Amino acid sequence: MYRRRRTTGRGRKVFLGVAAAALLGGALAVGTGLGNAGESCAGLDTALRNNLNFIAGQRADPDALSEARIANRQAVVDLIQQRRATAGCTADVRADAPAPPPAAQPPAAQPPAAQPPADSGGSGSAGEDSTGNGSTGNGSTGAGEVVCKGSTVTLFNENAGPAASSGTFPIGTTLRVTNLDNNRSVTVRVTSPSGSCVLLNNAAFEQVREPGKFLIRRPVIERIG
Known part of the structure; x- marks a missing residue:
């Protein structure tokens, strides 16, 4: 009689251990399922569309920083796509169609252009450009030392009068930059x-600069002071 009761108590302990393990496994499965389902496809789709619209806008009207902005937003798009795949989102999300351009207005009548006076051999030369800096047509005035050959020239954001920054020349150096x-x-x-x-x-x-371009690919840089 004693042996039988002891066997029954041992079987009960085994049964309780198996039941606890099953409950723990079920809890983990439920927790994992909730973690995957916690992502909102609607929210992820909206975030994806907003970033795609931003990239499309930068490509339609680029500026000097558009390339860097697009690269940053593309990294965000890739991350959102990974989260959408994990959440099981299947909607085909794309950038919104661009708004149609406004109807073109007929150009206003223009007065006839005034004819320039004949060159009488004065102080102006045929090589002078519209900035009045006296470029000779090959990008050099002969008044300064040509430096930084092979360099390209771009811009930095500063709302001030015409100026430059340089890692080659000290502050106060005067330079002439010509776009060939x-x-x-x-x-x-x-x-x-x-x-x-x-x-x-x-x-x-x-x-x-040339209209719509934010890089001077063929500059001549002269140190004149």
């Missing part, structure tokens, strides 16, 4: 340090 693609020149003083040979600020860059 449109033969426009600007003379600037170095006002701050940078990591490039020459960076032009907004005001200086506007005087020499």
